[in-house]
Amino acid sequence: MASSKPKKHKSLSAGRPPTLRRPAASLSSKATRTLIRSHHQLQKASAAAVKAGDERKAAILEHQIEQQGGLQAYQRASIQGQSTERGGDSSKVLLNWLADVSFRAPAGERLRMLEVGALSRSNACSRSSVFDVTRIDLRSQGSGIVQQDFMQRPLPKSGTEMFDIVSLSLVLNYVPDAAARGEMLRRTCRFLSHVRTSETGSDGQALLPALFLVFPAPCVINSRYLTEDLLSRIMASLGYTLLKRKLSTKLVYYLWRASEEPAIRPTKFVKTEVNPGVKRNNFCVVLE
Numbered sequence: 001m002a003s004s005k006p007k008k009h010k011s012l013s014a015g016r017p018p019t020l021r022r023p024a025a026s027l028s029s030k031a032t033r034t035l036i037r038s039h040h041q042l043q044k045a046s047a048a049a050v051k052a053g054d055e056r057k058a059a060i061l062e063h064q065i066e067q068q069g070g071l072q073a074y075q076r077a078s079i080q081g082q083s084t085e086r087g088g089d090s091s092k093v094l095l096n097w098l099a100d101v102s103f104r105a106p107a108g109e110r111l112r113m114l115e116v117g118a119l120s121r122s123n124a125c126s127r128s129s130v131f132d133v134t135r136i137d138l139r140s141q142g143s144g145i146v147q148q149d150f151m152q153r154p155l156p157k158s159g160t161e162m163f164d165i166v167s168l169s170l171v172l173n174y175v176p177d178a179a180a181r182g183e184m185l186r187r188t189c190r191f192l193s194h195v196r197t198s199e200t201g202s203d204g205q206a207l208l209p210a211l212f213l214v215f216p217a218p219c220v221i222n223s224r225y226l227t228e229d230l231l232s233r234i235m236a237s238l239g240y241t242l243l244k245r246k247l248s249t250k251l252v253y254y255l256w257r258a259s260e261e262p263a264i265r266p267t268k269f270v271k272t273e274v275n276p277g278v279k280r281n282n283f284c285v286v287l288e
Ligand SMILES: C[S@@+](CC[C@H](N)C(=O)[O-])C[C@H]1O[C@@H](n2cnc3c(N)ncnc32)[C@H](O)[C@@H]1O
Pocket: 071, 075, 078, 082, 089, 090, 116, 117, 118, 119, 136, 137, 138, 139, 148, 149, 150, 151, 168, 169, 170, 171, 174, 175, 214
C-alpha cells in the first residue's frame, strides 16, 4: 500500500551545484602547530622506513599521513601560520634586509627570486615590486605556483634560467632525511647567478646572489646534531658566507651570500653529536 505521508519538498539549493563553498574552518594556533608537528614526524618515520626497506611500515605511515589530510592539510595549516595575526610571513624579513640596498639588475628587469616551497602569491615578496618571483612547490596551491620538486628542477642551461635569490623558507625542515637536506642546500648554488646584479648596501657590502634560509628556531638552537657554528661550516663548504641573521621566538632567518668560486674541495659532514642534552631534538644536516 502506498504511504499517505505527504512528501517533503527538497529545498531548491539541494538540486543546485554549490556556488559558494563554506570556507574551511580555521584551526586554532595550537591545532595548527599539532598538525604541522605530527605531519613532520610521520614523514620522517615514513622516510626512515623506506630507507630501511620496510615497505609495510612505510605504507601504514603514509596511510596515517593521508588520514590527517596529507600535504594539503599541512599546507593549509602552514598558510594559517603565515597569517598576519600570527606574525606574518617570513619574506618580510628578507624585504627589510634588502631595503637599504640599491640594485642594478639588467635593464628593465627586477631581481629574480626562486621561491621553493611557495604557498601563496601574496606574501610580502610577491606583493613588493622588488622581485620577479618564480614559485614552486611539491603541491601547487593554484596558478602562479608551479608544481615541481626542486630536486628535479632542471639545472639552468644559461644565465636567463638563474636567480639573484633562492628562498628556502621552512622547507629544509620539511625534508625528512638529513642527507637529502644537505643535497638540497648544495643544489641551491647551481641556480644562483653571479653576473646579473651589482649592488651597494649602506655598509658597502655586496649581498647578492644569496640564499634566504629560514628554520624553526629549535632546529639550530636546540639540536644535538646541529648548531649555528656547524651550519656556518657546512654553508662555507658550499661557498656561502653569512650576511644577515635574525632570531625570533619561533624562527631563525639567515641570508647567505654565494661566492663565485665553488668550494675547491667538497667537504663531508656526517651526523655527529655536537650539542648533547636530554631535552634537545635530533635535527641534522649531512653533506655526503
Ligand atoms: C612549511 S611549508 C613552507 C611555506 C613557506 N615557504 C613559508 O615560509 O611559510 C613547506 C613547503 O615546502 C614544500 N617543499 C618541501 N620540499 C620541497 C621540494 N623538494 N620542492 C618543492 N617544494 C618543497 C612543501 O610541499 C611545503 O608546501
